[in-house]
């Protein structure tokens with residue numbers, strides 16, 4: 001494993017960071033307040049190849065190696081302060097584009113992937129339900145076989161990108177099949193009769209990423225919209241989660257780098273008791289810990305990307321990357337707030353938003369407790 005980026009990866013990282021700094025994150029404070037998604041910014045990300053980063057080139061994607069994707073996403077997080085937009089891109093890439101290119105039929109890939117890769121369409125993964133959160137095997141949404149395909153009934157909650165999405169991968173349980181072979185994944189377009197997207201939910205953080213419930217009432221899904229095999233939904237979900245846990249926080253590496261730089265400047269410039277606050281060991285320790293957390297998170301995520309670039313399974317590493325980086329980002333965001341003192345707590349200074357945004361990372365894609373449980377299954 002090489003810790004240095006190749007010249008091409010460095011240039012991709014720089015190109016995306018500059019693009020993001022110049023083109024994204026405008027009016028962020030107002031959009032955060034109003035819970036407004038940056039649709040123009042999304043399309044600009046599409047034009048830069050970010051919404052198709054992981055899709056094969058033949059379907060309009062970047063056809064990138066996982067380490068290249070990491071270089072691009074770290075650049076995105078560095079340049080784009082809109083963590084909600086970065087998160088929406090992650091949900092789209094790992095929850096929808098990835099399962100589609102891994103399990104889709106040629107016809108499904110030809111139809112969906114170019115639209116998703118260009119950013120014209122937005123994708124989402126609808127798995128969670130009222131009684132199926134951490135216990136995702138307890139999905140109750142039903143799929144009843146019909147002459148043309150399946151009829152779905154159920155209710156999905158907390159679905160990122162649902163209010164703005166064009167296609168949803170919906171997990172449902174096939175009636176009449178044994179428990180462990182019954183979960184299926186379906187590709188459902190937003191205008192399909194019987195599918196209803198609820199209003200946007202208000203959240204404490206990631207407020208510029210849209211989230212809502214999805215209701216399915218006698219929703220007819222044609223057979224050709226089954227993704228993968230009948231009963232293959234659990235495998236599809238696990239593979240999507242491996243990628244998502246491994247790379248959903250890749251932008252947070254760039255964010256933590258930026259937070260560190262902002263705090264370094266602050267502790268050199270802000271004076272109390274006649275000296276720069278960075279001269280106080282207890283303040284300097286916060287900067288040291290920010291650096292340690294950033295570098296250790298980089299190691300976990302880069303190891304995951306390196307294993308995937310070698311086409312190896314990396315479920316333990318994915319959970320470790322997610323667990324470690326989510327905790328690191330939260331602690332770093334809290335330290336950044338404290339280093340700025342009272343000014344860090346004032347919303348208009350745009351320091352506290354990162355902490356609100358970071359807190360959700362302990363919950364989505366499986367909570368920290370669930371990541372520990374997965375790691376323990378491999379190790380203990």
Ligand SMILES: Cc1cc2nc3c(=O)[nH]c(=O)nc-3n(C[C@H](O)[C@H](O)[C@H](O)COP(=O)(O)OP(=O)(O)OC[C@H]3O[C@@H](n4cnc5c(N)ncnc54)[C@H](O)[C@@H]3O)c2cc1C
Nearest residue numbers: 125126127128133134158159160360363364365366367369
């Ligand atoms: C910002 C955000 C975006 C999301 N996006 C999506 C999305 O796009 N698609 C989607 O399908 N879902 C999405 N979710 C839902 C998310 O996947 C679930 O919230 C998450 O899996 C936890 O499930 P739960 O909320 O039902 O909590 P619960 O499962 O009820 O857990 C509550 C608490 O109990 C703990 N717990 C539960 N079981 C165990 C156990 N066995 N051992 C130890 N502790 C346990 C949990 O760790 C947690 O602390 C999103 C959530 C958030 C916050």
